Amino acid sequence: MDMTLSAEDLTFRDEVRNFLDTEFDAEMQKHLRSAGGKGMVAWQKKLYAKGWVAPNWPEEHGGTGWTATQKYIWESERSLRGIPDVVPFGLVMVANVIMAFGTDEQKAYFLPRILQSEDWWCQGYSEPGSGSDLASLKTKAERDGDDYIINGAKIWTTYAQYADWIFCLVRTDNSGKKQEGITFILVDMKSEGIKVNPIIGIDNEHNLNEVEFNNVRVPAKNVVGEVGKGWTVAKALLAHERTGIAGVADIKRTMRLIKEAAAKEINGGQPLSNDPGFQQKMADIEVELMALEFTELRTLATMAAGGFPGPESSLLKIKGTELQQATQELRMELAAYYQGVLPTDMDPDVLGHEFGSDARRSFMYGRAATIYGGSNEVQKNIISKYVLGLE
Amino acid sequence: MNFDYTEEQQMVRDSIARFVQDDYDWDTRKAIVASEDGMSRQNWQTFAELGWLSIPFSEADGGFGGNIVDLSVVMEEMGKGLVVEPYFPTVVLFGGLVARAGDEAQRSSILERVIGGETLGAFAYVERQSRYALNDCKTSATATADGYVLNGEKVVVFNGENADTLAVLARTSGGQFDDDGLSLFLVDANADGVSKVCYPMMDAQRVANITFDNVKLSSDALLGAEGGAMPVVEDVIRESLVALAAEAVGIMGTLNTKTLEYTKTRQQFGVAIGSFQALQHRMVDTMMAFEQAKSLLFKALCEYKTDPASADTTIHALKILIDRNSKLIYGEAIQMHGGMGITDELDIGHYAKRLMMINATLGDGTFHRTKFIESTYAAA
Numbered sequence: 032m033d034m035t036l037s038a039e040d041l042t043f044r045d046e047v048r049n050f051l052d053t054e055f056d057a058e059m060q061k062h063l064r065s066a067g068g069k070g071m072v073a074w075q076k077k078l079y080a081k082g083w084v085a086p087n088w089p090e091e092h093g094g095t096g097w098t099a100t101q102k103y104i105w106e107s108e109r110s111l112r113g114i115p116d117v118v119p120f121g122l123v124m125v126a127n128v129i130m131a132f133g134t135d136e137q138k139a140y141f142l143p144r145i146l147q148s149e150d151w152w153c154q155g156y157s158e159p160g161s162g163s164d165l166a167s168l169k170t171k172a173e174r175d176g177d178d179y180i181i182n183g184a185k186i187w188t189t190y191a192q193y194a195d196w197i198f199c200l201v202r203t204d205n206s207g208k209k210q211e212g213i214t215f216i217l218v219d220m221k222s223e224g225i226k227v228n229p230i231i232g233i234d235n236e237h238n239l240n241e242v243e244f245n246n247v248r249v250p251a252k253n254v255v256g257e258v259g260k261g262w263t264v265a266k267a268l269l270a271h272e273r274t275g276i277a278g279v280a281d282i283k284r285t286m287r288l289i290k291e292a293a294a295k296e297i298n299g300g301q302p303l304s305n306d307p308g309f310q311q312k313m314a315d316i317e318v319e320l321m322a323l324e325f326t327e328l329r330t331l332a333t334m335a336a337g338g339f340p341g342p343e344s345s346l347l348k349i350k351g352t353e354l355q356q357a358t359q360e361l362r363m364e365l366a367a368y369y370q371g372v373l374p375t376d377m378d379p380d381v382l383g384h385e386f387g388s389d390a391r392r393s394f395m396y397g398r399a400a401t402i403y404g405g406s407n408e409v410q411k412n413i414i415s416k417y418v419l420g421l422e
Numbered sequence: 423m424n425f426d427y428t429e430e431q432q433m434v435r436d437s438i439a440r441f442v443q444d445d446y447d448w449d450t451r452k453a454i455v456a457s458e459d460g461m462s463r464q465n466w467q468t469f470a471e472l473g474w475l476s477i478p479f480s481e482a483d484g485g486f487g488g489n490i491v492d493l494s495v496v497m498e499e500m501g502k503g504l505v506v507e508p509y510f511p512t513v514v515l516f517g518g519l520v521a522r523a524g525d526e527a528q529r530s531s532i533l534e535r536v537i538g539g540e541t542l543g544a545f546a547y548v549e550r551q552s553r554y555a556l557n558d559c560k561t562s563a564t565a566t567a568d569g570y571v572l573n574g575e576k577v578v579v580f581n582g583e584n585a586d587t588l589a590v591l592a593r594t595s596g597g598q599f600d601d602d603g604l605s606l607f608l609v610d611a612n613a614d615g616v617s618k619v620c621y622p623m624m625d626a627q628r629v630a631n632i633t634f635d636n637v638k639l640s641s642d643a644l645l646g647a648e649g650g651a652m653p654v655v656e657d658v659i660r661e662s663l664v665a666l667a668a669e670a671v672g673i674m675g676t677l678n679t680k681t682l683e684y685t686k687t688r689q690q691f692g693v694a695i696g697s698f699q700a701l702q703h704r705m706v707d708t709m710m711a712f713e714q715a716k717s718l719l720f721k722a723l724c725e726y727k728t729d730p731a732s733a734d735t736t737i738h739a740l741k742i743l744i745d746r747n748s749k750l751i752y753g754e755a756i757q758m759h760g761g762m763g764i765t766d767e768l769d770i771g772h773y774a775k776r777l778m779m780i781n782a783t784l785g786d787g788t789f790h791r792t793k794f795i796e797s798t799y800a801a802a
Contacts, residue, residue: 032491033424034724100423290799310795317798318718318739325717332425343717346710408703415702419682419709422697 516543582630745787
């Protein structure tokens with residue numbers, strides 16, 4: 032039972048701080064804000080150059096080989112500076128699937144390109160009408176010589192408008208149980224017959240899409256894992272997703288922003304940071320957050336020791352997203368009337384406020400967090416079955 | 423970074439778990455609770471022989487030299503077994519005060535007896551009006567030519583019924599709410615002028631209201647510096663809060679395990695009630711509540727081990743979270759056990775009552791939230 036940093040850890044922290052302070056400069060910050068989703072590519076390439084883009088990959092494939100403590104230090108320092116985490120679809124999600132289930136050829140081709148952010152990936156799981164019942168998917172892939180012909184549609188596809196590749200679950204067999212006959216396949220977004228239809232979100236932004244497949248021809252060698260075993264592949268991916276999803280460091284940063292802003296929001300001559308009601312709301316969130324940070328650390332420590340994440344990891348997604356939304360809600364409360372401001376680019380001096388629109392966007396976009404990656408209700412089904420053994 | 427227990431800690435854990443399993447089954451415990459003393463002195467001797475009573479004391483004082491993690495292991499396991507023998511009042515509170523404030527003579531005479539299981543101690547600090555304010559103290563000790571005279575009353579003294587030696591917090595100077603001017607005294611529970619009214623609490627603790635009527639104390643009854651007790655008391659309370667949190671975590675885990683087991687076997691409408699989604703999601707909530715409390719306990723342990731005072735904010739948070747999460751856990755445990763859950767016969771209610779008393783000891787969630795806010799947002 033020990034959390035003290037060793038001399039090596041402190042040296043590592045200095046190196047991280049030095050790197051982030053030098054490389055995440057004003058130009059990079061501006062670039063990230065203005066270039067939308069693609070702005071991340073430039074940042075990820077810098078991380079790649081340093082060898083730090085994939086903390087969770089094994090070293091043999093280009094991962095960092097960091098200890099749990101080093102990962103914790105990295106996360107803390109990154110979020111402290113408001114630097115977004117890497118886009119997960121390639122570096123976290125599909126990469127893990129390819130490493131676990133891919134052929135040597137797939138590994139040799141895709142992994143280096145993912146590491147170098149050469150390809151932008153998106154996720155083709157959900158379908159119009161399928162919701163959280165993932166296995167009900169209908170997008171069909173039929174064998175035709177060395178290829179599959181795909182027909183159907185995927186929805187809620189984040190950043191499909193930027194994507195070079197999409198990883199999909201498709202139905203290759205209709206005869207058995209609905210979990211059977213599903214196949215995991217990689218599709219080039221430049222393929223003929225793919226159409227991307229934008230969906231404007233509750234946050235008034237374009238992050239989501241519907242992706243249509245009309246007779247899209249995909250080489251059979253793009254199947255990852257066995258044909259018909261896509262459900263197994265997808266489940267393994269969920270386990271990876273589960274462990275990294277709490278985002279404690281980022282929630283901590285939001286709490287810091289709230290505290291700073293609460294000292295400047297004046298109500299009846301008193302800053303909101305002195306308001307007992309508001310203080311209690313902050314305290315209730317912070318207590319839960321302090322606990323969640325250690326729940327995340329416990330998971331990291333278990334994994335670093337080569338173990339499979341225990342029951343404590345399953346609550347990361349649920350508690351993490353709940354706390355995310357709690358902080359977003361508190362930030363809205365803080366902004367009072369300004370929480371409703373629609374334009375995102377107004378001069379604060381003209382508007383009379385600094386973060387109202389930003390709070391609105393985060394709050395609105397944040398609604399998705401308890402829905403995606405398996406809604407929190409589905410997460411509870413999974414935990415009760417696989418962790419508590421209830422059926 | 424590691425959250426592992428050492429081999430030695432694992433051995434202590436196993437030995438207490440084995441004791442609970444072999445010698446502390448529910449019927450045995452019931453008989454102990456119903457007995458004259460409400461505790462087993464034979465068990466207490468066993469605790470001494472197995473070295474559990476020596477855990478937090480330094481090797482120089484004849485102890486095991488354990489740290490906060492060692493102590494937490496003991497408390498967690500005792501929580502799981504709902505052990506009623508007065509480990510917390512005697513070893514953690516009373517022993518903690520003597521170990522920190524006592525001079526060499528006091529430490530060697532008293533701690534040896536605590537460790538050997540020969541002394542049962544208590545810390546008398548609560549007064550009728552004081553609730554959780556430690557400094558709200560009307561009990562007075564007036565200096566005389568050769569010592570002090572003690573007057574006043576302490577209430578809900580844990581282990582007050584069985585303790586033979588008391589550590590009494592009394593005012594030697596200052597006003598009713600002053601931090602300064604508080605002193606600790608070692609008082610023989612059978613001394614002239616000491617009288618007590620004993621009663622049981624819902625968690626089977628035997629407590630007492632103790633009155634001190636012109637109790638004559640020699641000058642060597644003073645424990646620590648005259649008027650300077652508060653910092654020592656605060657140190658002991660800090661350790662006690664972590665110890666109680668560990669006990670609470672042990673109990674919460676046990677309640678979840680028992681409830682989960684029950685929902686897998688209890689049949690209603692032809693199926694196990696654990697197959698109902700309405701219950702499954704709530705069982706996930708209680709599992710998360712337990713894991714979160716355990717995580718925050720780990721944080722407190724790590725910080726305390728490095729520097730006890732650095733853990734203060736986390737300890738407030740821990741008390742808040744345990745207050746909140748234990749209510750969820752014992753509430754659901756009772757509810758899911760249905761009619762059986764509200765009987766005295768079943769152990770579930772007894773675990774619940776111990777959690778409720780832990781919450782009410784040394785400040786509840788509301789009290790610690792105020793402290794947390796003071797310490798966290800004071801600068802804002």
